[in-house]
Amino acid sequence: MKRYPLYIDGKWTESKNGSTFEVLNPATGEVVGETADASEEDVKEAVEAAHRAFPEWSARPAKERAEVLHRVYESMLKHRDELAECMTLEQGKPLAEARGEVQYAADFIEWYAEEAKRVYGETIPASASHKRIWVLKQPVGVVAAITPWNFPAAMITRKVAPALAAGCTVVVKPAAQTPLTAGMLMELFEEAGLPAGTFNLITGTRPKEIGDALLGDTRVQKLTFTGSTEVGKLLMKQAADTVKRVSLELGGHAPFLIFEDADLETAAREVAASKFRNAGQTCVCTNRIYVHERIREPFAKQLADHVRQLKVGNGMEEGVEIGPLIDDRALEKVEHHVRDAVEKGAQVVTGGKRLDLPGGCYYEPTVLTGATEDMLVQQEETFGPVAPIQSFQTEKEALHKANSTPYGLAAYLYTRDLSRAIRVSEGLEYGIVGVNDGKPSAAQAPFGGFKESGLGREGGKYGIEEFLETKYVSVALT
């Protein structure tokens, strides 16, 4: 069983009050680990360590910062199976997905190791002949990073990699459901030779207390948060008190538009790839499926046939494709959404109930037809393996329905008509659009949302900008 203290100022340390908490396996309910339960005092010490470490780390040549990140990248790949197993034990995703997440998480480290050396400034022709103007990019300072449970590795490296590359120092607070993967990552960063205080890890079961301590500390210049829109709004308000820079990666409610020229088998495969990844617990999962009325029935059959083949079970078993939901509360939300849909007239084509496997929070991968906009599945992020289908008649109607939500993270469409693909992609009010592609996420692309799905971008050349300030210097020649 894994056990991790806090990691503050280059040292593993118990929480000030000595308290710890257990980590449960969502597939079995068994205890799989234990970590320290931080208090406000521990958070203050972590921020102090990050503040103290900032001058040296930010002054290091970018090449040296890049070399540390490259060592972390190599180490993650070397320890991929151990990291994946740890992730599956505490989060539940199937091993194959967990191994994929380790690679995805490592890709951010690699990308920002390279990006560190390309933080360029510029010169601007001054309007006065005796003046010179140049623009600098400088690290913002101490960063507080708060991350969710559904991608225990990637949501940390997608923040820590650009922050460290830019010369910032960080305090990371992972979700209480998945602190063990964070601890393993911390070990790899420590082995890579990060200076003390550069990366600090705070785990705990009192997120508000920890968040209040981070957001209330004037030494913390930046908050980068990934999680629900509800909590994101709270933190954005809190950050205003000290005008902290804020990056928010929030909730999604992705539509998938299937046009009448779609290849049904391929379209069903892409919808399933988007919908059922991590048992439907990703921010970019398809939540709403809009199918042209002429192909609604054959598409629904195609998708249901595909879904019935999916193997549900403990993610530690090779071949399992759908693991458990993270906890009972998540399971009850999915049940509530399906019950509400059926009560309002939806039909269950396959699935539609919890799976009574021993100890776990399992729900059958489900396909519904006859969905209508008044149903909860069409209004809220289900965050579970439920695929509600409804039909549309025109492109304009499909686009209107797709955009009729406060969310704007990811959207998808399937068509073989290039003009339609371009027209609809441009019309979708979303930060990420997959055209015939149900899994568009990649470390080199700018991941982020419109509207209430967030602020800022993570990944690609854009992601490091979130950790940089822009300064210009004007020199009058004497």
Ligand SMILES: NC(=O)c1ccc[n+]([C@@H]2O[C@H](COP(=O)([O-])OP(=O)(O)OC[C@H]3O[C@@H](n4cnc5c(N)ncnc54)[C@H](O)[C@@H]3O)[C@@H](O)[C@H]2O)c1
């Ligand atoms: N846009 C993205 O990139 C992205 C990625 C993953 C997950 N998400 C979203 O995250 C949600 C699922 O993750 P979750 O259940 O962990 O979300 P959550 O908002 O409940 O928790 C996210 C993190 O915030 C912490 N937290 C909760 N309340 C807090 C408070 N008052 N003050 C400070 N910290 C607090 C939690 O402990 C956790 O570490 C979904 O809505 C999903 O769409 C978005």
Ligand SMILES: O=C[C@H](O)CS(=O)(=O)O
């Ligand atoms: O759920 C959140 C992740 O950001 C999804 S992805 O793996 O980045 O697509």
